[in-house]
Amino acid sequence: MAATPGDLDIDVLTGELWICLCRGSWYSISGTDSADRRATGRQKSTATHGSYHRWVWLLALLACMMSGCHSRPYPNRPITIICPWAAGGGTDRLARFLADAVQRELGVPCVVANRTGGAGAIGHQAGASARPDGYTLTLITFELCTMHHMGIAPLTYQDFDCLMQWNADPAAIIVRNDARWRDLNEMLQEAREKPGQIKMSGTARGGAWDLARAGLLLANGQSVDDIVWVPTLGAAPALVELVGGHVDAVCCSIPEAASVRDQVRVLAVMADQRLECEPDVPTCRELGIAWTAVGWRGLAAPRGLPPQVKQTLMSVCRRISQSQEFTEFMGTNGFQIAIREGEEFVRFLAEQDRIWKQVIEKTGFRPETKGS
Amino acid sequence: MWHELARPEIWVPWLLGMAFGILVGSTPGLTATMAVAILLPVTFHLPAMAGLAVILGVSFTAIFAGDIPATLLRIPGTPASAAATLDAYELQRQGHGAPVLLTNLFCSAIGGLVGVGLLALLAPQLARWALRFSSFEYFWLGVFGLSLSAVLTPGQAWKGMAAAALGVLASTVGWDEVAAVERYTWGRTELFGGLGFIPAMIGLFGLAEVFRSASHRLARRPDARLEIRSASSRALRTVLAHPRLILQSSLLGTLIGALPGAGADVAAWVSYGLAKRLSRRAQQFGQGCWEGVVAPTSANNAAVAGAWIPALVFGIPGDAVTAIVVGAMLMYNIRPGPNLFHENIHQLHLLLAIAFLTQLFLIPAGMIGILGFRLFIRLPHSLVMSAVVVFCVVGAYAIEQKWFHVMVMFGFGLLGLWFDRHQVPVAPFILGMILQPILELNLRQGLIKSDGRFQAAWERPESLVLMILTLAMILGPAMWHVVRRIVAGIARPRTSESSP
Incomplete structure (x- = not known):
């Protein structure tokens, strides 16, 4: 194989580049300085020599890189946070805030990857099947506790090392300002008397808020079909339908309705206690219905995280959750803060898993009972 | 008011945003929505008006810049430019590349001006009108759009309709949100999210074009000459020759853009179809007709402005970009909604001024974009085509960072080649893919709301x-x-x- 002068020049150039990259090791290997080598390199135009040098450099460079990788502790390269929902939404905003905070805490770049679709299944699946090295994290959401009951994907919270829960936004029943019901009980009473008359919307069929509606009806001793669910591609289009007068009510979280708040009334929130931002809105419990439903978000890593890495991440999460910026961020977005760490988070998820299993079974969403 | 806009903390990010919009818009696969989503975290560090100026600048320039590769390479830079590939590309092949691009630019600016004008003058009325649209109205809009498939391209109408039907079918793959079942997924998780409209579009237009030019021994090079003076006088004459069409397309674009359930892509197709229906030169459409250039490119920029109408009046986004904007405005402590038009009148005027000036800045920014893209086109053809393949792969991957989408893109590239061999038009296929969600979801939603009565479709x-x-x-x-x-x-x- 004959070498052309062009090849050699490229050799010299790449050699220079590598020298710049790892100066120290170059001197130790060749024992000459680069000006010297450049002079001789032009004259010795044998291909074997050139490629020999190239291999030496390449190995040296690889050695440098690998030793660098192994000697430096976690984290030493960019971290990815998978967001299972689309850019611009609430979950995405939280993911981007967390990425920014993690980057500042750990000093390595942290980026958000939106892996959307399949009612959240795609992002969660990607997050669960990533390598458990702490470089791929997932912003897990409510749907993780329902998708395996729904038959969407065989994923549960047990496929993740759950680090920290950040928030829990209760579902709210929202109607137009001029709606005919004064409170939730009036609405449910009408639904009982004229089943199927009231049309409610907020998510896809079987989505978080559809299940919240179904659970509410079940908890009130009613049939899930008393209020008809109109599926939409999210809370925003559902609110358009509500404000335009095409559906009667929307079930979604308070921050999702923030931009149309002046034009709607909140009948009740499915929370344990009243929200600070909506002190006049009663909880379902106050109205005599023992039912809560929250859409939660948390940070998790694939199962099998090394203990040290987990510890690092836990302490980072803890610092973020205690920071002023976090409180401010959650406040401006209207997200309800709900911090649960490690084991506590897992217990919460197990409880959620159990609750939603019952609701899904009674609504007939399970693929076995669907009969199709 | 104007001196506030002259402050560097506003105009510097604004112009940078416009430059970024040109870059992203002219890269196939990178959409205006993506550009805004990328820049959003940056804008939180800026004053509110600067942030909104960046978003306005990016979205308008990106939608225009999408027409540049559509014209020169037959690859739409953003989905809103797919309709522009038909006549603009044909005219470019006939040697009118530069005048077509400048016509695109002028029409985009005029369309944007009309849209912003309507936003300033009639926003509350138009927003109320847009909210009257519900499931069945969108359904009929979808039916109208789909009926265009028969007229979109010259040649046999049945092939166009068959392509549209295939597009509808391809778009049904994935998780069905209405019945909570999976369709055509064969149990594969990647298919849950569907095949992906953007990878399909990149494959059918971009990659198929590369295959096509590789299979023809004598590859045509896009016309790389650019005599600004003669080209702009030609473009200006074109614009002046079609005042009614530009106004019609801009108005239609604004109205469709203002509908929360339809965006710039639908607006471009519908105004193209309407222009063809009402034209005396209907048979020339698709073979290099200036009217076919003017109509979609005026409409898509007008639709970008239209999308702000419900966003500002009711806090209800008109498209994917304004969906991000509505969220961002809350972060800036600007509450969109009826109060914006009474209490925050100063902020509103500032916003409208920025939107208005963006249309004027679009012309120099667009010229720079055209010049830059032409430098790229002037490279050897094999290099350009290799770069296009790289862009196609990057674009398909960038949407959701999934290799699956790259595979889909290659698959659709081959399909596009097959379509080409059998003279099946690609445009109706894309139209079918765009309209399927609008048609199907709205029909089913409408039937759920009416308890299954079909009469509700015209009640x-x-x-x-x-x-x-x-x-x-x-x-x-x-x-x-x-x-x-x-x-x-x-x-x-x-x-x-x-x-x-």
């Missing part, structure tokens, strides 16, 4: 009017033909000179 006055318009558009030419023959039949005995 409300809005849906009745739309249905009549849609049916008139579909059946109009045939009926007109029949009526004319009858009239001619009656008229013949008396006079022999019936109108041709």
Whole structure:
């Protein structure tokens, strides 16, 4: 194989580049300085020599890189946070805030990857099947506790090392300002008397808020079909339908309705206690219905995280959750803060898993009972 | 007010945003929505108005810049430019590349101005009108759009309709949000999210074009000459020759853009279809007709402005970009909604001024974009085509960072080649993919809301009017033909000179 002068020049150039990259090791290997080598390199135009040098450099460079990788502790390269929902939404905003905070805490770049679709299944699946090295994290959401009951994907919270829960936004029943019901009980009473008359919307069929509606009806001793669910591609289009007068009510979280708040009334929130931002809105419990439903978000890593890495991440999460910026961020977005760490988070998820299993079974969403 | 806009913390990010918009818009696969989503975290560090200026600048320039590769390479830079590939590309092949691009630019700016004008003058009224649209109205809009498939491209109409049907079918793959079941996924998780409209579009237009140029021994090079003066005078003459069409397309674009359920891509297709229906040169459409350039490119920029109408008036986004904007405005402590038009009148005026000036800045920014892209085109053809393949892969991957989408893109590239071999038009396929969600979801939603009664599809006055318009558009030419023959039949005995 004959070498052309062009090849050699490229050799010299790449050699220079590598020298710049790892100066120290170059001197130790060749024992000459680069000006010297450049002079001789032009004259010795044998291909074997050139490629020999190239291999030496390449190995040296690889050695440098690998030793660098192994000697430096976690984290030493960019971290990815998978967001299972689309850019611009609430979950995405939280993911981007967390990425920014993690980057500042750990000093390595942290980026958000939106892996959307399949009612959240795609992002969660990607997050669960990533390598458990702490470089791929997932912003897990409510749907993780329902998708395996729904038959969407065989994923549960047990496929993740759950680090920290950040928030829990209760579902709210929202109607137009001029709606005919004064409170939730009036609405449910009408639904009982004229089943199927009231049309409610907020998510896809079987989505978080559809299940919240179904659970509410079940908890009130009613049939899930008393209020008809109109599926939409999210809370925003559902609110358009509500404000335009095409559906009667929307079930979604308070921050999702923030931009149309002046034009709607909140009948009740499915929370344990009243929200600070909506002190006049009663909880379902106050109205005599023992039912809560929250859409939660948390940070998790694939199962099998090394203990040290987990510890690092836990302490980072803890610092973020205690920071002023976090409180401010959650406040401006209207997200309800709900911090649960490690084991506590897992217990919460197990409880959620159990609750939603019952609701899904009674609504007939399970693929076995669907009969199709 | 104007001196506030002259502050560097506003205009510097604004112009940078416009430059970024040109870059992203002209790269196939990177959409305006993506550009805004990328820049959003940056804008939180800026004053509120600067942040909104960046978003406005990016979205308008990106939608224009999408027309540049559509014209020169037959690859739409953003989905809103897919309709521009038809006539703009044909004219470019006939050697009118530079005038077409400048026509695109001028029409985009005019369309944007009309849209912003309507936003400033009639926003509350238009937003109320847009909210009257519900499931069945969108359904009829979808039917109208789909009926265009028969007229979109010259040649056999049945091939266009078959392509549209295939597009609808391809778009049904994935998780069905209405019935909570999976369709055509074969249990594979990647298919849950569907095949992906953007990878399909990149494959069918971009990669197929590379395959095509590789299979033809003598590859044509896009016309790389650019005499700004003669080209702009040609473009200006084109614009001046079609004032009614530009106004019609811009108005239609703004109205469709203002609908929360339809965006710039639908606006471009519908105004193209309407232009063809109403044109005296209908048979020239698709073979290099200036009207086919003017209509979609005016409409898509007008639609970007239109999308702000419900966003500002009701806090209800008109498209994916304004969906991000509405969220961002809350972060800036600007509450969109009726109060913006009463209490925050100063902020509103500032916003409108920025939107207005963006249309004027679009012309120099667009010129720079065109010049830059032409430098790229001037490279050896093999290099350009290799770069296009790289862009196609990057674009398909960048949407959701999934290799699956790259595979889909290659698959659709091969499909596009097959379509080309059998003279099946690509445009109706894309139209079918765009309209399937609008058609199907709205029909099913409407039927759920009406407890399964089909009569509800024409019970409300809005849906009745739309249905009549849609049916008139579909059946109009045939009926007109029949009526004319009858009239001619009656008229013949008396006079022999019936109108041709």
